[in-house]
Amino acid sequence: MKWEGREESSNVDDRRGRSQGLMVGGGGIVVAIVALIFGLDPGQFLDQRGGRGGPEEEKQAKFCKVIFHDTEVIWEEQFQRMGKKYQKPTLVLFSGHTQTGCGAADAGIGPFYCPADTSVCLDLSFFKVLDEELGAPGEFARAYVIAHEVGHHVQRLLGYSARVDEARRGPKVEANHMSVRLELQADYLAGVWAHHAQKKFNFLEKGDVESAMNAAAKIGDDHLQQQGRGRVQPDTFTHGTSRQRQRWFMVGYKTGDVKRAAELFRLGYGQL
Secondary structure, rough: OOOOOOOOOOOOOOOOOOOOOOOOOOOOOHHHHHHHOOOOOHHHHEEEEOOOOOOOHHHHHHHHHHHHHHHHHHHHHHHHOOOOOOOOEEEEEOOOEEEEEEEEEEEOOOEHHHHOOOOOEEEOOHHHHHHOOOOOHHHHHHHHHHHHHHHHHHHHHOHHHHHHHOOOOOHHHHHHHHHHHHHHHHHHHHHHHHHHHHHOOOEEEOHHHHHHHHHHHOOHHHHHHHHHHOOOOHHOOOOOOOOHHHHHHHHHHHHHOHHHHHHHHHHHHHHH
């Protein structure tokens, strides 16, 4: 993936190395699920000592800032085409644990979007989990994760998140179904971003799309449950199956059509 030397986002709150109160909160997408499945402490996967790492971590931080800027450019353009104004989120980089408008959070919950302060929060040690624990290496796999979380911000601006928040006050199964729709739509929006970003920045290289597809497969609910429990319970899904996550990312990537995101809430649940 070609990204070095390109513009970085200025909407970054780099908190690495700061001391913050440690609690578990927020809404991560991967690490907490994996840890709970295996009956483990999420913190054991990640270095929660705080502080900044060496040159490799700084390279990862720069990578995140460049990709985040790419999302700003693309979503500004897409919102302009819809006659809307894109309100940029903030990228929060932290070490071990941090405070957000959604409460306190630690590295164990993985990357997450906090709507209360419109921030995408990320501990860079998650990339090690993605590479080594989940078996999803590659820079574009990392970019997919960032774009997915930005996708949640886009959903909030377009009004989809509010529908899911309402459903979460209802029956558990229906709430889970709506959560799956929201997560698959964030995958779709990540694909839409990749479609337009490739046209604008021409940053993809051989194997990049495959690395994102592999990441999508490794964080599917069915894959995680099968790996952790040895059985799959569809009624407990909250993010979608591996096949679904791959499918909707690729539909977004191939079409680049923001309007088709509405399909995730129009189709019958069995059609996803």
